[in-house]
Amino acid sequence: MKPAVSGTRVLIVEDDRALCAMLAQELGEAGHHVRSAGCAEDATSLIERWQPHVVLSDLRLPGTDGLALLERARAADPSPAFVIITAFGTVEQAVDALKQGADDFLTKPLDLDELLRCVARVTQAQRFSAPAAGHVSRGEFHGLVGTSEVMDKLFRQIRRVGATRGSVLVVGESGSGKELVARALHRESHRASGPFVAVNCAGIPGELLESEFFGHTAGAFTGARTGHTGLFAQAHGGTLMLDEIADMPLALQAKLLRVLQDGVVRPVGSARTQAVDVRIIACTNRDLEAEIREGRFREDLYYRLETFTLRVPPLRERRDDIPALAARFLARHCDGRSNTQGIDETALQRLRSYDFPGNVRELQNILERASAFCDRPVLQVRDLPERVRSGAGTPARAQTPSWRAGAEGALPTLSQVETRYIRYVLDRVGGNKRRAAALLGIGRRTLYRRLDDDTPTGV
Secondary structure (H helix, E strand, O other), rough: OOOOOOEEEEEEOOOHHHHHHHHHHHHHHOOOEEEEEEHHHHHHHHHHHHHEEEEEOOEEOOOHHHHHHHHHHOOOOOOOEEEEEEEEHHHHHHHHOOOOOOEEEOOOOOOHHHHHHHHHHHHHHHHHHHHHHHHHOOOOEOEEOOOOOOHHHHHHHHHHHOOOOOOOEEEEEOOHHHHHHHHHHHHOOOOOOEEEEEEOOOOOHHHHHHHHHOOOOOOOOOOOOOOOOOHHOOOOEEEEEOOOOOHHHHHHHHHHHHHHOOOEOOOOOOOOOOOOEEEEEEEOOOOOOHHHHHHOOOOOHHHHOOEEEEEOHHHHHHHHHHHHHHHHHHHHHHOOOOOEEEEEEHHHHHHOOOOOOHHHHHHHHHHHHHHHHHHOOEEEEHHHOOOHHHOOOHHEEEEEOOOOOOOOOOOOOOOHHHHHHHHHHHHOOOOHHHHHHHHHOOOHHHHHHOOOOOOOOOO
16 A cells, blocks of 8 residues: 555544544554544535545435535535445445546445545545646646637546546547547546557447457357457456447447446357456447437447446537647647648638537648648648638538539539539538548549549548
């Protein structure tokens, strides 16, 4: 056990005097400064006057409960870390307490070593939060960039949820930064020293999914000349991020649910099971409740995954972050490869007025392409794609391409109509050529051949 951080103040709120004295002795011997209270009213007064770093509170208290005290503690300045302790612990109570802002949840009879580890963990997180708040004010948090109110809220949620043990569902539009959120959750968790394994559920052929997730033995199927360690085993002791979880076949969803319930996997072709300790972070840009209604997603798996749900805001809801994001992308992609060092105010205003259906990824692609073709130190409006220059707003609201005759009365050729429609679809998907090709029902090579490469598309 590491020694307590010097000056750490711990408030115990427990009406069982014997248990309170025992906890105070253990925490005091570990180097913490300890005070105690037998009810929520006394605890509230101590929180205001003594400003503890950590509050350990029984869920059942005389006159009120620990959740009510938690609400009062969260209103304090500074707000202490908060751990709920109860003899009546259930998964539902744990989730309820954590969703309301508790940092952890312990059940009686207490394991004293686990208690000390818990206090050390939440103390570290609580002490980190003060300098981290300044870090966030400068606009960065584990690779995420933003100073807007919605991003500040997301950063706080990541810190709080990251320190818990439950599965997390991260929802957001394509390109909004869901994988960065997943990685931040991993770094904020007690698994931070373990592996982080990310997999795109839509990128693995259906016939290989089970083998990829659970592994296989040599000879398990045709072509399996050697054994393969599955993703769950690779992520043991760490985090497994399941991107595009809605694309997982129903049969595999059932097996995933079993793994989450039992904590074991069975490699394909093996008669033995293997224990795995993995935290699941599932990401999606779809409405999973709608997928459930359509019979494409298991309801029981959904409720298993959404212990905590974090929503990543689209870029149009955080326009104030665009200047900081633009500066970051220009510095990252242009250093040593371009003379471009910044972007003028007019061009920046055009970016801020654009709705970015492709979100942060689209902004990154736009700036990378613009800087590659710009030979000046500062990007201007003329360097941006036409859809941004024209102030057309979101391509999702772009008008259907017109097939009307031109000024001289000549009707467009079939080739011209095809090109117009291809560009229309590209705008609808934020310049993502892979998605555009899929929607058009053609290969990407065919798409490239149909496009005039001299005209910027923002990709």
